[in-house]
Amino acid sequence: MPIQKGMEVSIAVSEAVKLANVDVISAYPITPQTHIVEHLSELVADGELKAAFIPVESEHSALSAAVGAAAVGARAYTATSSQGLALMHEIMFVASSMRIPLVMTVVNRALSAPINIWNDLSDIMAQRDCGWVQLFAINGQEAVDLTLQAFKIAEDPRVLLPVAVNLDGFVLSHVIEPIELPDQEAVDRFLPVFKPTLRLDPDQPVSMGAFGSPEVFIEVKKQVEEALIGSQKVAAEVWKDFGDIFGRTYKPVESYKAKGAEILLVTMGSITETAMTAVDSMREKGRKVGLIHIRLWRPFPFKEFFQAIREAKCLAVVDRALVPGGVGGPVGLEIKSALFEKKERPYVAEFVAGLGGRDLTVEVFAEMAAKAERYAKTQKEMRYEMIGVREK
Amino acid sequence: MITEDLKDFKRFTPKTLPKEEPLVSGHRACQGCGEVLALRMVAKAIGSPMIAVSATGCMEIISSPYPQTAWAVPWIHVAFENAAAVASGVEAGLKTLMAKGRIPEKKIAVVAFAGDGGTADIGLQSLSGAMERGHDFLYVCLDNEAYMNTGIQRSSATPFGAMTTTSPAGKITAGQTTWKKNLPAIMAAHDVPYVATASPAYYLDLMNKAKKAAMIKGPAYLHVYSPCPTGWRHGTDLAIEVSRLVVETNIFPLFEVIEGKYVVRKNNKPKPVEEYLKQQRRFSHLTPELIQTIQTRVDAEYARLLKMEGMTESTPTKTETKEE
Numbered sequence: 108m109p110i111q112k113g114m115e116v117s118i119a120v121s122e123a124v125k126l127a128n129v130d131v132i133s134a135y136p137i138t139p140q141t142h143i144v145e146h147l148s149e150l151v152a153d154g155e156l157k158a159a160f161i162p163v164e165s166e167h168s169a170l171s172a173a174v175g176a177a178a179v180g181a182r183a184y185t186a187t188s189s190q191g192l193a194l195m196h197e198i199m200f201v202a203s204s205m206r207i208p209l210v211m212t213v214v215n216r217a218l219s220a221p222i223n224i225w226n227d228l229s230d231i232m233a234q235r236d237c238g239w240v241q242l243f244a245i246n247g248q249e250a251v252d253l254t255l256q257a258f259k260i261a262e263d264p265r266v267l268l269p270v271a272v273n274l275d276g277f278v279l280s281h282v283i284e285p286i287e288l289p290d291q292e293a294v295d296r297f298l299p300v301f302k303p304t305l306r307l308d309p310d311q312p313v314s315m316g317a318f319g320s321p322e323v324f325i326e327v328k329k330q331v332e333e334a335l336i337g338s339q340k341v342a343a344e345v346w347k348d349f350g351d352i353f354g355r356t357y358k359p360v361e362s363y364k365a366k367g368a369e370i371l372l373v374t375m376g377s378i379t380e381t382a383m384t385a386v387d388s389m390r391e392k393g394r395k396v397g398l399i400h401i402r403l404w405r406p407f408p409f410k411e412f413f414q415a416i417r418e419a420k421c422l423a424v425v426d427r428a429l430v431p432g433g434v435g436g437p438v439g440l441e442i443k444s445a446l447f448e449k450k451e452r453p454y455v456a457e458f459v460a461g462l463g464g465r466d467l468t469v470e471v472f473a474e475m476a477a478k479a480e481r482y483a484k485t486q487k488e489m490r491y492e493m494i495g496v497r498e499k
Numbered sequence: 500m501i502t503e504d505l506k507d508f509k510r511f512t513p514k515t516l517p518k519e520e521p522l523v524s525g526h527r528a529c530q531g532c533g534e535v536l537a538l539r540m541v542a543k544a545i546g547s548p549m550i551a552v553s554a555t556g557c558m559e560i561i562s563s564p565y566p567q568t569a570w571a572v573p574w575i576h577v578a579f580e581n582a583a584a585v586a587s588g589v590e591a592g593l594k595t596l597m598a599k600g601r602i603p604e605k606k607i608a609v610v611a612f613a614g615d616g617g618t619a620d621i622g623l624q625s626l627s628g629a630m631e632r633g634h635d636f637l638y639v640c641l642d643n644e645a646y647m648n649t650g651i652q653r654s655s656a657t658p659f660g661a662m663t664t665t666s667p668a669g670k671i672t673a674g675q676t677t678w679k680k681n682l683p684a685i686m687a688a689h690d691v692p693y694v695a696t697a698s699p700a701y702y703l704d705l706m707n708k709a710k711k712a713a714m715i716k717g718p719a720y721l722h723v724y725s726p727c728p729t730g731w732r733h734g735t736d737l738a739i740e741v742s743r744l745v746v747e748t749n750i751f752p753l754f755e756v757i758e759g760k761y762v763v764r765k766n767n768k769p770k771p772v773e774e775y776l777k778q779q780r781r782f783s784h785l786t787p788e789l790i791q792t793i794q795t796r797v798d799a800e801y802a803r804l805l806k807m808e809g810m811t812e813s814t815p816t817k818t819e820t821k822e823e
Contacts, residue, residue, distance in 0.1 A: 130592060130595040130596060130599070131588060131591050131592050131595055133587070133588060133591075157595070157598070157599060158595060159591035159592070159594060159595045161587055161588065161591050161632065162632070163584060163587070163628055163632075164624060164625065164627065164628030164631075165624060165625070165628070167580070167581060167584070167625070168581060168583075168584035168587070168624075168625045168628055168629075171577055171578070171581035171584035171585050171587075171588065171625070172584045172585065172587045172588030172591070173588055174577055174585060174588060175552065175575065175577070175584070175585035175586060175587065175588025175589040175590075175591075175592065176588035176589065176591055176592035176595075177588075177592070178575050178585075178588075178589065178592070179550070179588075179589050179592035179593050179596065180592065180596060180601070180602070181588075181591075181592035181595055181596055183588070183592070197578060198577065198578060198581070201577050201578055205577070300601070307550045307573035307574075307575055307589065308573060308602075309547050309548030309549065309550065309572060309573060309607055310548075312570065312571060312572050312573045312574070313573060313574075314563055314568035314570050314573075314574045314575075315573075315574070315575040315576070316553075316563075316575050316576035316577055317563040317564070317565035317566075317568065317576070318559065318560050318563045318564050318565060318576075319565050320564060320565070323565050323566070
């Protein structure tokens, strides 16, 4: 039986990649992704992981090489952050539309400028529309588990899409947490060797990445969209399998003390656990506050989201990215538009917070919940509020 | 080492050319396209088993309009600037899958193709990276000396004086104002085992170089002169003639760099560059003075190339490939 051990989350993620028996890793160093790829290169150098490690000259090439490797039928992996993810932007769309199954860890970090190595979600949110399955881990164990699950989701013949596993830079990636690494034998049962549907094979030649005229382009896009939406069903199956083998259950949207809550904090990523502590203390004071966190961001799990918020009178959405010149942050935008068609809907108070690594403490969550309650009472139109900005 | 890699190398002769066509007819290249001709020769020389990796560009567009394809071998296109990076992944993937026994162990040639823009400009970084990392692959630059697919814009491989849509013959400047970037020299500076230039007019030479480059373990670079009647504004029946003149004038000398050692195909009685320039309307605005400027530069470049050959003659190589 595997036991819990204290380890750095980045190291645990690379151990998960090793357990997944990847064939090709291509990576370019960027803070705070480095510990993951450093450890992977050590595992390869020591022969503990039989894989090719391609130390590419840029993130653009990191993703391009991963696409090439997956196209010949290899299980391919890469990891990046921030500017590196932005440099991959072009190939992100190509990978999903070419139906290339691969897995990338995104160690979330703010996008420049000002250059800043700390955490927020502006990097991945700028890639929202690239057609990838996008998952968010709230702690180290989830980062490990989601990494293993990501390969199984990506490689399912009904999906064949790249999957991004997000974990917060430094505040999650560099902390030491108690983590249970599964046994290799159990992982092999859960995640068998990758069997590509199509691959570049001289005995059965195919052309990949063809030129698509207006007569075919829209059909390709429709197929990708259907595969992405369909990936939620596959993810549910994968989570069921995972639960059966490893005993840990996963859902697209998770609730915490949501029963009877009038105000629900809505979070993503590792801030969730701090927000849970804030919920505990508010509950102790008799306030009806709960929390939901979104694990599956793309495809957006509308049904599960509506189910999770059905009792709430007010949502306090915490966005760690901004949609400049728009209505707030990407999560608030998603939720508001999802609720638009509902006759009865909770009041949505939106907060943009924690940009560029600004600390989000238990007190800040309590402040946001209190503010949300006040906004909800007035029922006035509230576009969004940026939390903790010094105006002078 | 190269000697070992090439121990089974047999030169093509007109009688031993392969029948197999990895790039079949029916593609949509312009009439008289010299690039697709060069591409066909390279593909034919290498043959199956090969995996072709294409950059965005003319050859990608004309050979892959979905649901058709002109490729009888596996082919992949991802984007413009990353053919070498994609090829890196293909090569590493094949190697690992073979090592793990998931696919049969055999030599599969991984060949990346790109135009001069995809090589000398936007793709230079990924090419340099792949060469430096030592992947076992061949990179072929099909050089038609401008961005032809987008409508004849200048690249860093456009020759001095050539008129393109972004280096027009104006009242102040007369076409391209800079000298062609020397890609083969840049590749040779990466200390890769094999670099060569080739022209489709010398088809056996071209195909032998392609075959050799694919057989050699490690990265190889082939720079292929590829006339574009549409962009160069010459007759659609002239691609081969132009490809011959460019060599005969020493504007595009044929040479190999084998493990650092230059081997030049000598041409000591070059034709004047004017004979080459006058056939193409992209040069029609050039004054006698500018033509002389080009002549002086071409002579100096050729002299420099011979000097490189002399300088590297005693380079200790582990190879003798019995080139002419």
